[in-house]
Amino acid sequence: AKRVAGIKPVLVEIDEGLSELARANAIANAIAAEVLVLDVTSTAEKFAAAGLLPDSVDVVQMNPPFNDASRHRASPDGARAIAHVAAAETLDGWIHAARRILKSGGNLVMIWRADGIADVLAALGRGFGSLMVLPIHADAASPAIRVLIRATKGGRAPTCLLAGLVLNDEADRPSLEAKAILAGEEPLPLAMP
Template identity: 65%
Template sequence: MTDPVLELTEDAFLGGQLRLMQLKSGHRAGHDAVLLAAATPARSGDRVADLGAGVGVAGLAVARRVAGIDLVLVEIDAALAGLARANADANAIQADVIVLDVEADATAFAAAGLAPDSVDAVLMNPPFNDPARHRISPDTARGTAHMATAATLSKWVHAARRILRSRGTLTLIWRADGIAEVLSALDHGFGSLQVLAVHGDARGPANRILIRATKGGRAPTQILPALMLNDEQGVPNKRVQEVLAGKGSLPLANP
C-alpha cells in the first residue's frame, strides 16, 4: 500500500511560470509564499536566501521575477530540500539548496556557506502558530512548518540579521495578530520598516502582515495602504490576481 505522505502533486504557480512538485499531504505552499516573494526586493547579482524554504516556492518565485540572483534555499527537512532541488532543476533556476536548521549557530551557517554579512536579501515564512492555541498536526512536516515556540521568531530574525550585509533587507510574512512579536523581534539591528497588512476581504481584519526591514536602517516605520485579496462582495482584487499570476510585485519590493 502506498504511503500517502510520499505522494506528490505538481502545481502551477505564477500563472504557470513555475511548475513545482510538493507533498500531497502535509504543509503545502499557497498564496503566502507567492505574496512573500512578490514583496521581496532583489536585483540581479544579489545573493538572496530563503530561510525555511520548504519545496522552494517563495525563493524560486523571486528568481523567476528577478533574473540573475544568487539564490540559496535553506530547509531543515531533507525530503523537502530534495524536492526544492528538483524543482529548481525542473524550472531551469540555479539555486544552492542547504539542509540546515534556521536556529543553528553561526558556525553551522558558515560551514554551509552562509557566513556573517554575506547575503543581500533574506525572505522567510517562519512557523507562526502557538501550540498552546492551535492543535498540533499529526503530520510531522506540517507541524514543523506551522508550530512555533516563544523563541522561534526571534531566533529566525537573529539568523537573518547575522547573514545579512549592512543595509541588506529582511522580508517576512506573519500572523497579523502577532504584529507586536514581529516589531519586538526586529527592534535590535533593523530599521526602516515597511508594513503591509493583508486582508482576506475588505470587511474583515487583516490575517497576515508582510514586513520589510533593513539591517542598520534608520528611516521611520511606514504603514502602507492595506492589501485586500477580495472586495466587499468577495470579488478577487484584480491587482492581487496579477501578482499571483507573476505579472507584478508588491510595494515592499520597490527599492
C-alpha cells in the same frame, strides 16, 4: 527568482524531503538555486560550514512557523508541526539568523500573523529599522490576517504602514490587485527597487 535577473537564490530547509522537492522544482523551472538542508536556528558555525557566512547576503526572505501554540492545534505529523507552530523562541531565532547573515543595509522580508505584529516589531527592534508593513486581508470587510514586513539591517528610516492588500473581492474571487501581483504584472507594494 524568475522575476529578478542576476540573483543567486540559496534556499534553507530543515526537512530533507522538502529540500529534494525544492531542488526538483528549481530544476523544472530552470532556476539555478542552491538548496541547503539546515535548521534556521543553527549556530553561526553550521551556517558558515554550509556557505552562509556572517554579513554575506543582500536579502533574506522567510516564512517562519508562526501559528501560536496556545491557540493552534499542532498536526500529529512532527514535520508538519515544526513547519506550522511557533515555539516561544522561534521568532527571535529566525530573525537572529537573518541579522547574522545579512550585509549592513540588507533587507529581511518576512510573513507573520497580523495578531502577532507587536512581537515582530519588538524582535526587529534589535538591529533592524526602516520597516515597511503590508497588512494582508482575506477580503475588504475583514481585519488583516497576515502581515508582510520588510526590514533593513541598520536602517534608520521611520516605520511605514502601507495600505492593506485585499486578496478577494466581494464575490470571493481573487482581487484585481492580487491577480496582478501573482501574475508578475505588478510588484508587491513593499518590493525592493
